[in-house]
Amino acid sequence: MSSTNRSLIALIIGILGPFSAFALQNVTADLFGSENYGTVAAFGDFNSDKQTDIFIIRGESELVIFLADLNIPYFKPKVNITKDSLPRDSIITSVVPGDYDGDSQMDVLLTTSTKEGVDTTVFIFWGKNQTLELSGRLQLNKTFIDQPLIMDFNGDMIPDIFGVLKDGSTEVCLLKNRHVEWLKALGPPVKMRIPHSNAFIDLNMDFTAALSHCHRLPTQVDRDPQRRWRDPVSHGVCT
Numbered sequence: 027m028s029s030t031n032r033s034l035i036a037l038i039i040g041i042l043g044p045f046s047a048f049a050l051q052n053v054t055a056d057l058f059g060s061e062n063y064g065t066v067a068a069f070g071d072f073n074s075d076k077q078t079d080i081f082i083i084r085g086e087s088e089l090v091i092f093l094a095d096l097n098i099p100y101f102k103p104k105v106n107i108t109k110d111s112l113p114r115d116s117i118i119t120s121v122v123p124g125d126y127d128g129d130s131q132m133d134v135l136l137t138t139s140t141k142e143g144v145d146t147t148v149f150i151f152w153g154k155n156q157t158l159e160l161s162g163r164l165q166l167n168k169t170f171i172d173q174p175l176i177m178d179f180n181g182d183m184i185p186d187i188f189g190v191l192k193d194g195s196t197e198v199c200l201l202k203n204r205h206v207e208w209l210k211a212l213g214p215p216v217k218m219r220i221p222h223s224n225a226f227i228d229l230n231m232d233f234t235a236a237l238s239h240c241h242r243l244p245t246q247v248d249r250d251p252q253r254r255w256r257d258p259v260s261h262g263v264c265t
């Protein structure tokens with residue numbers, strides 16, 4: 027994430043001209059008007075109007091949802107998660123919109139950490155009638171050592187949260203009907219790379235996600251963060 031508080035959002039589109047030459051046009055002002063600052067974190071149709079909305083992080087600890095509009099500026103800041111809705115010193119490290127409780131309304135998952143901390147805490151703000159229930163946020167009662175992976179683990183069409191806990195075990199959090207349920211994910215503890223490169227894909231065509239993960243082989247450079255990337259990596263697939 028950008029360290030500057032006022033990083034400009036510059037959206038530039040390329041238009042194929044009549045002579046097949048590229049012309050670039052700066053549409054930032056048309057899209058955002060004077061609200062054109064912050065870091066674009068995610069896209070999604072928050073208010074179910076079939077228009078993509080934009081999720082923007084401001085000042086590291088606030089989220090503003092810009093809803094698509096028919097008039098200039100085409101994105102207007104309408105829904106905010108301010109500093110006050112999060113514990114003090116939280117820094118938003120990721121935003122993943124999705125319907126986590128299965129009520130057909132888009133919710134917003136935030137991951138946060140503190141400046142010194144390495145733990146990743148997960149918050150979910152529930153969507154309700156085109157806005158967010160700011161008072162009823164859910165904080166997961168376990169923290170991860172890296173960014174979680176959002177995937178449909180149990181094949182119920184509702185996104186679940188997969189991650190590695192401090193003790194090296196991998197767990198999945200299911201949230202259907204806002205009921206928190208933790209399940210053990212992979213059998214033996216594995217040492218995942220940080221940052222992870224986990225992904226999911228339906229490899230055996232059974233219409234459920236297969237998890238593909240990279241973990242580190244134990245070596246003498248294990249604890250040296252500078253050399254993490256050069257560690258030998260083995261790949262695993264779990265279905």
Ligand SMILES: *[C@@H]1O[C@H](CO)[C@@H](O)[C@H](O)[C@H]1NC(C)=O
Binds near residue numbers: 034036052054062
């Ligand atoms: C695009 O437009 C915005 C808003 O007018 C401006 O702040 C920004 O500097 C422009 N970017 C470029 C690359 O011209």
Ligand SMILES: *[C@@H]1O[C@H](CO)[C@@H](O)[C@H](O)[C@H]1NC(C)=O
Binds near residue numbers: 061090103105106
């Ligand atoms: C959200 O923040 C934007 C920009 O700071 C502000 O214009 C808007 O009024 C706020 N909306 C709400 C609902 O607080």
Ligand SMILES: *[C@@H]1O[C@H](CO)[C@@H](O)[C@H](O)[C@H]1NC(C)=O
Binds near residue numbers: 155
């Ligand atoms: C949803 O919000 C709109 C205004 O934003 C309000 O008019 C309407 O009554 C709300 N509906 C429910 C079911 O709360």
Ligand SMILES: *[C@@H]1O[C@H](CO)[C@@H](O)[C@H](O)[C@H]1NC(C)=O
Binds near residue numbers: 207
């Ligand atoms: C987390 O919350 C769930 C549901 O409330 C509960 O069953 C579980 O025991 C809690 N786990 C921890 C580690 O607090």
